[in-house]
Amino acid sequence: MTVAEQNGVLEIIVLNNGKKRMESIRGIVPTASDSDLNEIATGIAGLLSDTLSEIRRVITKSYIA
Numbered sequence: 001m002t003v004a005e006q007n008g009v010l011e012i013i014v015l016n017n018g019k020k021r022m023e024s025i026r027g028i029v030p031t032a033s034d035s036d037l038n039e040i041a042t043g044i045a046g047l048l049s050d051t052l053s054e055i056r057r058v059i060t061k062s063y064i065a
Contacts, residue, residue, distance in 0.1 A: 003064075004062045004064065005062075006061065008028045010055070011054075013054040014048060015051040023044070030059070
């Protein structure tokens with residue numbers, strides 16, 4: 001069985017008046033480092049008036065028999 005990673009999603013969760021709101025960036029290449037994604041998410045959150053709550057990386061894989 002072969003496992004192939006597909007482009008993933010970067011999810012940025014912010015707090016707006018105590019409520020969570022999520023922004024998603026699709027097309028994240030599998031080779032992107034966690035530290036690079038953290039810098040991107042932190043930079044985007046810095047442009048918002050909301051408070052950064054969570055940063056998530058969603059990885060999609062295909063399994064080929």
